[in-house]
Amino acid sequence: MPDSQLTAAHNPALLHHFAEPQQQRDAASLGTWVFLGTEIMFFGGLFCTYLVYRRGYFGDWGAASKTLDVTLGATNTAVLICSSLTVVLAVWAAQTGRRRLLIGNLLATLVLGTAFLGIKGIEYKEKFEKHHVPGASFQFNNVRIPGHPDQYANPSHAEIFFALYFVMTGLHALHMIVGIGIFIWLTVMAWKGRFTPEYNTPVEMGGLYWHFVDIIWIYLFPLLYLIDRHP
């Protein structure tokens, strides 16, 4: 990369086209936020789809939602919240130059992220076993609509719910996997001692991304699991 050679004068991380480190940090921060903005719209298309059908097929969706395991869902929410804490601690550690604390928290985040995916995997497996995966083998007969004990959910509408369930949680999981990739890289960098109180933008930006994915889940959880829970 001939053109973007680091001008290794005073700060090895300062790229040539920035005048000063602050400008570079601000650019990275703005870039990350703007990227998260596009992510909002990316999931926004799904939220719009969700809204349209939930409005149209509330009862059927309530029935379908009720088959999801709310304990696993809530556990996963808690797992993600904990990971958000470890992430923010990691950022704090990086900013205050505590290398071991940084590495510890990055590793904890990785563990929690993996745990989330594991639990998600269990849920997916259950869906396969119950034939709740949209497609030819989909079955959702004789499931009663919550609050209307004499009425059965329309399997077709429930199928749309599960389709959206898989797309939404699947895309979220994909974001988690990407996040884990980022955090592995951050851990390696932290291990090598690359981050200092002066230079820790990658940790901060990785953290922003992770929190964002967390926020998406904070919405997915009630939207998917808690549509019509009450007895």
Place this chain on the structure above:
Amino acid sequence: MSAHPSSSLKLYFGIWITLLACTGLTVWAASLDLGRFNAAVALTIATFKAILVALFFMHLKGASEKLSKLVVVASLFFLLILLALSMSDYATRTWT
């Protein structure tokens, strides 16, 4: 945005506890029959949690630049356009 005072540690743990509590709260609230308010309650709690994460964990609160806030607000605004104008069709249709 260099060294934070260690008081921010306390803040982080406080937010963390609140978030966990809210998760419990939303599960519990879902078990009540609030009619059409179930959705409203669930979304309000979710939004509250999201705001906590954004303000404190993502440091939107103390952000040196207003710009990050503007980006978030703008994105949400356009999301709102998507939802609201789509609904202007669905809510006024005579079918489904």
Place this chain on the structure above:
Amino acid sequence: MSMATASIPTVERENYLNKHYGVGSWLFTTDHKRIALLYLLSITFFFFIGGFFALLIRLELLTPAGDLVQADSYNKLFTMHGMVMVFFFLIPSIPAVLGNFLVPLMIGAKDLAFPKINLLSWYLYIIGGVMMLHCMLTGGVDTGWTFYVPFSTAFSNTKVVEAGLAIFVAGFSSILTGLNFVVTIHRLRAPGMSWSRLPLFIWAHYATSIIQLLGTPVIAITLVLVAAERALHLGIFDPKLGGDPLLFQHLFWFYSHPAVYIMILPSMGIISEIIACFSRKRIFGYSFVAFSSIAIAVFGFLVWAHHMFVAGISVYAALVFSLLSYLVAVPSAVKVFNWTATMYKGSIYYDAPMLYAFGFLGLFTVGGLTGLFLAALGIDVHVTDTYFVIAHFHYIMVGGAVMGYLGGMHFWWPKISGRLYPEGWAKLAALIVFIGFNLTFFPQFILGYIGMPRRYYQYPPEFQVLNVLSTAGATILGVGYLLPMVYFLWSMRYGKPAPDNPWNAAGLEWKTASPPPTFNFDEEPVVTWEAYNYDELNRFPVKEETPVAR
């Protein structure tokens, strides 16, 4: 006005073109100017592919019977013509080529904020493009560029998934370009380059980036849903399950209407630069022109369902979207009037870029005004999905956006290549394009109003005369487009070396060498003047050492 010979030192200065040699120095470059050239090559390639499809379409339509190609092939032709032209030519064209090249130069930056992401976005474009080519070569796709479900998910037996994913990937290229521009414009302006001093080209690109950033993700996810539905039978839009095909259309147009402003806004930016320069005046009502760009970008998100008036949306929604469509036309009107007013009491030169700008003014106006026809509910019912719509958008996209693009290419060619193009040929080409264009697309307005539906490969005989005219025009137009390609290539070798500021134009990009050095400016510029300070430039016209092109 003929170009005067420029006295130029025989030893070439070091610049971004000759600093490094070899394929690797291009494929791994992070220099925005080189990436712009990579884009230039690739989008030109796709333009001619798309143009080739267009010629086949026009040839088929020469006669009423479907004789040249099969029905299925014709359907693939217009589909791939639309997809290639929209996603692989026009959307990246101006932002990724001229924007990439000029945004840092115009604001006095050394590069875009994220040079590696800039390169990545070119690679994404290429990956998407290769997928699209592969899709076309191995069977193609026949859904129309609009991918309407349930045809695309359940009935088409062509490569819908691959085409969708190709556009998905190219979409991310577009998002990353927009992201780079936004951050660059916010963070890397040279000292003194305040927002009110930004060239209108920059404002236009800023507005474009907003759309790219907030619209493109929605089409991306929508195409994912279509692909998933087709491949995995998810059934999200499937009417058999109670899914709503109109939901797809809502999501599709939520992006694709604003996307038409991705295509026109950068072109409007170019026109602002050209008209100011060749009228030797500050643009009339700078701030109105600047803010109208932002207004178009924002209001552009409010009108999408005007593509769905007869699709089955509710009458009330139709009313709302019709009304909002008129709202977005106001800032466009403001721009047209301001450009015209800029010429008033100017000192107007008729160089090739200005000829293209004249063309733009006329054709965009006609295209935009016919947009008003379409936004009028009562008329749209009759003319939607007819050639009237085809004519409307070609007037804007070809007559407007492509004209602007060509104008910009001529205007900045000396800066990009360091060479002057042959002015006489350029004027001739502009004339041919203008004539060919109108001959091709004007008859289509009439065709549309008398009722010829679009996407027809055979048609009732009474439509033939107008179709013949249109086909004739398309061949002329094709020549008009081939010409610049030939003389641009020619000029790279034989063209006269360009001075730094051949037009005596305002703007930071003209203050550095032609072609610019790798880091754009030998010393960091400090801006102490307002944008379009032509009255100052006119007072000290042309220095001896830097003769003007004309």
Place this chain on the structure above:
Amino acid sequence: MFDNFPLWPQRASTMAGNVDALYIFLLMVSGLMTLLISVCVVFFAAKFRHRPGVQAEPIEGSTPLELTWSIIPMGVFLVIFSWGAVVFFQERTPPRDATEVYVVAKQWMWKLEHAEGQREINELHVPVGRDVKMIMTSQDAIHSFYVPAFRIKQDVLPGRYTVAWFRATKPGTYHLFCAEYCGTQHSGMIGSVVVMEPAQYEVWMSGGSTGPLSASGEKVFAELGCATCHRPDGQGRGPNLQGLFGKTVQLEDGRTVTADENYIRESILDPGAKVLKGFKPVMPTFQGIVSEEQLNALVAYVKSLSSTRPGNAMAAGSTSPPAKASAQRSQVQ
């Protein structure tokens, strides 16, 4: 002279004039604007062309001017919008007593069935001067029913009904196009609308009918066992369907809906979606059991049960044909 080179579409419905009027208005407005702008451009370009020694005059801009040319166009736009909306409302509001034609679109043909029972493919015969309402649905992809001479177009969707209407004013044969891209033979999915003098039309009408559509609907109604639950005396498990069509009905969940064609269709295919107040959701779904044609017949039959609608009463073969139709009939006899 313009047979092979028409510049204006034929005008054969009451709607055509309205659309053309607005179109001409728009042509004038935009012609004027184009003229204004091109005259300005050409005039400025000529008058202010560069002359040695003459310099451009620096002009900043002018807020009053900007406001003028934002507000005046906005006003013009509002006029266009309102006019367009009025025409659109006419296009979208079928008269109450229109004759009904059920349209089923499929790749790549139009199947049309008159309420009186005549079936046609890719051809629609209608008399001059009568309101005709088309109730349309698709068996596969989206199609669009387009008759340029009538200036009407409406997409035809799978899974629901859409509606279009016209009143023909001039006898003749007019193009019927499919205007929404629907696959290979999209451009072959064409047909014609034959507009006839009422007398001729009656002659045409008298042949080839298998009985009114609602009568075949009645048969289906009996065959599928609908009648066991929906009994005219209201004693069945389901509601009495007499007089249902067009009424506002109360649903179990508190909503109210108007019982239009789409409602009846949905009630048959997805009875659970909108449960009538006071009833148990016991009605089985007939999705996959009834064909589109049977469904249309059922809908026509249920509609015919509401006596407030003369058009349908006639379709059902009842004793009160609409005045217009009987007048035409007596001409023939």
